[in-house]
Amino acid sequence: MTSVVTAGGISVTIRGAVVDESETVLDRLVSDGVPGSLTSRNAKLWGPDAAPLAARRLGWLDLPETSRSLRDRLAGPAGAAAGLDRIVLAAAGGAALAAEAICRKAGAELTVLDTTDPHEVSGALSGDLSRTLVVVADDGVEADSVRRVFGRAFSEAGLGGAEAAHRFLVVADEGSDLAHAAEEAGHHLVLAEPDVGDRFGALGARSLVPAALAGVDVDALLDEATGFAATLRQPYENPALALGAALGSSALGVRDKLVIADHGSGLAGLAGWAEQLVAGAMGKDGRGLLPVVVESADAPGFELADDLRRVILGRRPDEPGAGREAGVSVAGPLGAQFLLWEYAVAVASRVTGVNPFDAPDVRASRESTEALLRSEEGAAPTVVRRPPELVEDAVEVHAPEDALRGARTLGEALETILADVPGGGYLAVLAYLDRSGDAAAAALRPLLAARGGKVRRHPAPVTFGWGPRYLHTAGQYHKGGPPNGAFLQITGAVTGDVPVPGRPYSLGELQLAQAFGDLRVLRALGRPAVRLHLRDRAAGLAQLAAALA
Known part of the structure; x- marks a missing residue:
């Protein structure tokens, strides 16, 4: 049995036993009014304990439109940083992985440093500092260390205090310690959305600012997401709801591993970003769905097993070849896929009864x-x-x-x-x-x-x-x-x-x-x-x- 749901540029194909397992969950989601409640930003969907945090973390649903203002918000800092075309991103988690995926798709140069490895950081320091702008997109120890190391490198390269300070652009919440520190240091500052967490923020400022500075047309990415967003309220012909039901039913059953392989999607980095979203949102309270990213549909570990659910990225439903037997296939443009997976994981988390927005462990x-x-x-x-x-x-x-x-x-x-x-x-x-x-x-x-x-x-x-x-x-x-x-x-x-x-x-x-x-x-x-x-x-x-x- 095969079910194909196509809308808004996205196609989700579900095959075999996955169809029967997910249909019951899908019917329950529809009868509970989840599509309308989620798009209306109902924070109670994940239970009363999760509601206070969820109320501050649902802004990602509006990012295809609200992120349109990014060009204006970035105009001043980008103008001041003219000529600095080597972008280094100091960040971690979803923001770093989304920015990396966006730039790889566009063929834009972006150096992502979400590491503390001295060899890797030294390699980035050896690049052309005269062309370098460092984007700091979080306040974790990795980003803080990279900022400090590059600050010293700029100073040693002969840049004065103000000139060195302008080699940093900080993306931070308004009123946060990071924002205050950026203002005191004289760094460029772009305010992030106040109601979007890192994990679900692929279309937010923390990911799009470094991508835009690296030369990516982020409006085109947002167009892809906007074209798909209209489908999210639909109870039927909703690819994101179908994918969420498949993920949720798997996590409830014995197939608690999600093996992800790319099959010519052209979206290098999407699987790694999806891994952080699925694992971080659903893996808690002794429950979850473990993403297993493999090199291809022919790689060791992709073969069928009782406790594996397999996903192919990029396959058309009628395409022959390796991976055709996968339980779930997903195809569509990157901007729409970001929104697809965020919605699906939010839905699957409701199915399994966990709060997708916290990280207690x-x-x-x-x-x-x-x-x-x-x-x-x-x-x-x-x-x-x-x-x-x-x-x-x-x-x-x-x-x-x-x-x-x-x-x-x-x-x-x-x-x-x-x-x-x-x-x-x-x-x-x-x-x-x-x-x-x-x-x-x-x-x-x-x-x-x-x-x-x-x-x-x-x-x-x-x-x-x-x-x-x-x-x-x-x-x-x-x-x-x-x-x-x-x-x-x-x-x-x-x-x-x-x-x-x-x-x-x-x-x-x-x-x-x-x-x-x-x-x-x-x-x-x-x-x-x-x-x-x-x-x-x-x-x-x-x-x-x-x-x-």
Whole structure:
């Protein structure tokens, strides 16, 4: 059985058993009047406890129209920054991922720094500073550190106080500490929407400002969203409601993993943005739907299993080839897809009974990191002094006592890790490395997925995330979702550290504190977690790949 819902430039195709499972949920959503209530910004849709926060987080529904004023709001700062055509975005979470996806679709240059890796930040610092404008779109430790590091770099490049200050544009809520700090420092300031959170703000100022400065026609993106927005109130022929029902029914049942593969959509980065939205909004209270982004429909881990729901991005319903058997296919332009997924996830969260707008479990890792940075000896000694359970050439294996069960080689240790994933669970690879210089780390996901198929009768899904990026994306699910995850964290030696001006730590120490802080939280929750430390990053990654090949 196949159901195809097409409207507003979006096509959602649902196949097989998913149709029957989601139709009951869809009928209930329609009978409850959810389409009209959501588009009318009814904050009570997720229960009384969620209503106060939801009332301050539903502005994303209006962004296709309200963001039209962005051109005027940006005119002054953009004019003052004329000639600065190398845009660096210091942000985290949904804003960073949406801006990255928008610029990749448009072919615009944007350097996204949602990291504390000193190698990656040094690479950005080595670019042409005479052309560089830094957009700061949140007040987290990553963005704050990047702002401080670039401030020093501008000063060392000979820029005076006012000139250096004008190399920063801050996007912040009116009256926030970040806005006040920007005004005091003399930075350009663009006010963000007061009722839009980061997770659902793909069409808001935090994402569109850096994209617009990078040369993207954001009005065209908003046109795509506007063309789709009219369908959201409809009880039928509503692709977003159909997708929300499919996601919600999956999360209620045994298929609590959402495997996402791109099949020629031309929307590079959309899957990563959707991952943060689905995991962050739905992964809490022991419930959720885990997104598993794979490289293609042919990649290890995409094959059908009882606990997997598979989504193809970009496929037409009548198109032959790999992935045709996926349970859900989604096609349409990027602006409309942002709105599609936000609406669908809000609906699915109502189905599962969670508040999509909070992040109750993200705070634990942040507080653990802060405690390490306040410790008397600092973060780095706390981590390094613990001896590894196994050392093989460039790779150290750090694990709780007896976790490796006598493994004598790196290959045996990796097989033990795969074998110990809880039944019905997943393995998450968390790489605190350089996304550019250590890009080979991402290739470990399909290698682990393929090896898992040989180690286990029913191989576990394998996800991959860059640290600390994942803390603001799937990190909420890892701590707040179903307790069936296992974790393989990867850290690497730092050969050129970067001090953080005004802070008693370097980027390398901060990065290691974030890694170890999250590891402590995961282990405190009883999650199996092993850390691999690469004494030499390139050699260690090659060694891991060889051990898994």
